[in-house]
Amino acid sequence: MDFTLTPEQLEIKDLAMKFAKNEMMPRAHEFDEKATMPMDILKKAWELGLVNTCIPSEYGGNSFSAIDSMIITEALAYGCMGMNTAIMANDLALLPIVIGGTDEQKKRFLTPFTESYKIAAFCLTEPANGSDAGGIKTLIKEDGDDLIISGNKMWITNAGYADLFVLYGTTDPTLKHKGITAVVIEKGTPGIELGKKEDKMGHRCSDTRAVTFNNVRIPKKNMLGGLNQGWKIAMKTLDHSRPMVAASAVGGATCAYDHSVKYAKERIQFNVPISSHQAIQFMIAEMALKIEAARLLVHKAAWLLDNHQPNTLLASYAKAFAADSCMQITTDAVQIYGGYGYSKEYPVEKLMRDAKLIQVYEGTSQIQRLVIAKEIFTR
Amino acid sequence: MNIFVCVKQVPDTETKIIPTADGSFIETNSIKWIMNPYDEYAVEQALLVQAANAGSTVTVLRVGSSKDTEALRTAMAMGADEAYLVEAQDNLDSYMIAKALKGAIAKSGKTPDLILSGKQAIDDDCLQVPQILATMLNMPSVSVVVNYEGSATDITVKREVEGGALEIYGVKLPALIACNKGINTPRYASLPGIMKAKKKPLTTLSLTDVGVSDADKRVKYSNFQLPPEKPPGKKFDATDAAKMASVVKEVVGLLRTEAKVL
Numbered sequence: 255m256d257f258t259l260t261p262e263q264l265e266i267k268d269l270a271m272k273f274a275k276n277e278m279m280p281r282a283h284e285f286d287e288k289a290t291m292p293m294d295i296l297k298k299a300w301e302l303g304l305v306n307t308c309i310p311s312e313y314g315g316n317s318f319s320a321i322d323s324m325i326i327t328e329a330l331a332y333g334c335m336g337m338n339t340a341i342m343a344n345d346l347a348l349l350p351i352v353i354g355g356t357d358e359q360k361k362r363f364l365t366p367f368t369e370s371y372k373i374a375a376f377c378l379t380e381p382a383n384g385s386d387a388g389g390i391k392t393l394i395k396e397d398g399d400d401l402i403i404s405g406n407k408m409w410i411t412n413a414g415y416a417d418l419f420v421l422y423g424t425t426d427p428t429l430k431h432k433g434i435t436a437v438v439i440e441k442g443t444p445g446i447e448l449g450k451k452e453d454k455m456g457h458r459c460s461d462t463r464a465v466t467f468n469n470v471r472i473p474k475k476n477m478l479g480g481l482n483q484g485w486k487i488a489m490k491t492l493d494h495s496r497p498m499v500a501a502s503a504v505g506g507a508t509c510a511y512d513h514s515v516k517y518a519k520e521r522i523q524f525n526v527p528i529s530s531h532q533a534i535q536f537m538i539a540e541m542a543l544k545i546e547a548a549r550l551l552v553h554k555a556a557w558l559l560d561n562h563q564p565n566t567l568l569a570s571y572a573k574a575f576a577a578d579s580c581m582q583i584t585t586d587a588v589q590i591y592g593g594y595g596y597s598k599e600y601p602v603e604k605l606m607r608d609a610k611l612i613q614v615y616e617g618t619s620q621i622q623r624l625v626i627a628k629e630i631f632t633r
Numbered sequence: 634m635n636i637f638v639c640v641k642q643v644p645d646t647e648t649k650i651i652p653t654a655d656g657s658f659i660e661t662n663s664i665k666w667i668m669n670p671y672d673e674y675a676v677e678q679a680l681l682v683q684a685a686n687a688g689s690t691v692t693v694l695r696v697g698s699s700k701d702t703e704a705l706r707t708a709m710a711m712g713a714d715e716a717y718l719v720e721a722q723d724n725l726d727s728y729m730i731a732k733a734l735k736g737a738i739a740k741s742g743k744t745p746d747l748i749l750s751g752k753q754a755i756d757d758d759c760l761q762v763p764q765i766l767a768t769m770l771n772m773p774s775v776s777v778v779v780n781y782e783g784s785a786t787d788i789t790v791k792r793e794v795e796g797g798a799l800e801i802y803g804v805k806l807p808a809l810i811a812c813n814k815g816i817n818t819p820r821y822a823s824l825p826g827i828m829k830a831k832k833k834p835l836t837t838l839s840l841t842d843v844g845v846s847d848a849d850k851r852v853k854y855s856n857f858q859l860p861p862e863k864p865p866g867k868k869f870d871a872t873d874a875a876k877m878a879s880v881v882k883e884v885v886g887l888l889r890t891e892a893k894v895l
Contacts, residue, residue: 303824
């Protein structure tokens with residue numbers, strides 16, 4: 255057992271935290287208000303190597319370990335959970351290519367992402383299918399050397415800016431998860447129709463839209479892992495992405511915690527700083543212990559991945575616990591700030607709004623518990 | 634050009650400083666170390682000069698404990714080519730540090746064309762090492778530099794003086810330039826840079842290797858202690874005119890007897 259980070263990992267963490275504090279935090283409120291993508295910040299993050307951490311070095315990436323990418327994600331989410339979503343969505347979309355793509359596909363699709371800042375969007379959820387991902391209805395039909403895609407996708411992060419869409423569809427909805435097929439669709443392919451930008455509660459700077467695919471024709475060489483082979487790729491993607499989302503919850507929670515500790519020392523009530531009151535101390539102690547526990551779960555889920563061991567159970571533990579903790583911690587941060595916490599003049603109400611999404615996307619907290627229960631009762 | 638940069642590792646500005654029980658130094662175990670912020674400007678300037686003069690090398694030097702090599706690793710991750718660490722306690726005096734740096738430059742086998750440093754370290758704020766080192770090497774030095782322009786042989790630098798005025802100096806290299814905030818914007822060490830830095834050479838030398846011994850000690854630190862706590866301010870009640878005269882009298886009296894400013 256070893257809980258220490260390597261000197262390189264400490265440096266990676268320092269850089270990512272420095273970037274989060276100097277570049278992201280000072281402008282988090284501004285982009286939350288404007289609800290636009292902070293393109294200059296995202297591009298700067300890409301220049302420093304903080305984006306697309308999943309790309310292997312053979313294709314121009316940095317071959318980061320899963321632990322490395324958790325460290326980066328946690329730090330970036332500390333800076334702004336919304337901006338981190340725009341960054342993390344790239345990994346979510348590129349992971350299916352890393353996992354299920356051929357060498358040729360990886361060269362064709364991944365390498366351009368290492369040469370300039372490009373944006374990818376992951377398209378799984380549909381208007382009528384969120385948690386029930388096996389029930390998706392977007393059709394993928396064979397037509398000679400091509401595939402024709404038709405259907406509606408919903409809540410697609412980065413959609414308005416995407417250079418690449420990685421889409422899950424089905425060759426036959428009655429086959430359920432056995433018909434799921436993954437494809438890559440490049441921007442500008444005729445038939446892609448973007449919906450309006452969603453006006454969201456949190457993560458407001460990230461671009462979320464519905465996307466309609468009207469008989470979009472792509473070559474078969476854009477299919478990942480063959481017809482009806484998509485479910486396996488999707489499940490493996492989740493093993494990577496769920497710990498990442500959990501890491502972002504740890505980052506957001508740590509930000510709320512740091513604000514709370516600072517404020518509790520400054521705010522005087524009954525002639526003493528409120529940090530002297532046990533009611534406040536207990537809330538802050540609860541925050542600290544939950545953050546530590548959540549981080550350990552994230553790191554264990556990542557460690558299993560790095561050591562090529564099954565991590566589905568740990569990924570769900572981490573995702574559920576970190577997301578629920580983040581919600582509790584950011585809510586308590588608002589409580590500690592009192593009336594000021596409810597005002598947009600102070601930073602914590604945004605954290606509370608941002609935290610909520612982490613319990614919802616990438617498998618709700620309830621779906622994580624279903625996964626956990628399934629692991630318990632079918633083993 | 635052979636460009637050298639002297640860096641110091643200092644406690645993070647958010648670190649709580651605690652003197653050791655015997656007062657000989659500060660507790661170093663709990664400290665998070667960072668590169669002295671003024672030295673970041675020096676590293677950045679070295680990299681800018683290197684980029685403008687093809688074939689130049691940037692060598693980073695540091696005197697201090699080897700427990701944490703944060704500052705040197707950061708400098709190499711930013712782009713410096715190699716590093717020398719002279720292993721020593723973190724509380725040597727300015728003269729010993731300057732002599733050790735001179736020795737490290739000699740050990741590198743390269744003749745310096747330009748030496749860059751921060752104008753001061755934010756921990757002990759001595760502001761002496763750059764000038765002592767330049768004197769030892771018999772080269773000109775300019776400190777508090779906020780602007781740097783020039784070739785591989787002649788440069789023009791601007792230094793800040795009291796009142797915000799600038800002094801402009803033409804300098805023939807080799808010279809030592811000590812940088813102030815404003816000279817440039819230090820780059821971040823990128824992630825690929827951090828990975829590459831692992832493979833760059835870091836040579837460790839002892840004080841003996843660089844010809845420094847206890848006989849070089851010029852300053853003996855007798856006691857480290859925290860500054861005394863500020864007493865709370867005093868409030869005077871002068872809400873109505875009737876009290877005013879007596880309050881004024883009291884304040885003037887205290888300024889005379891306690892604050893001793895009148």
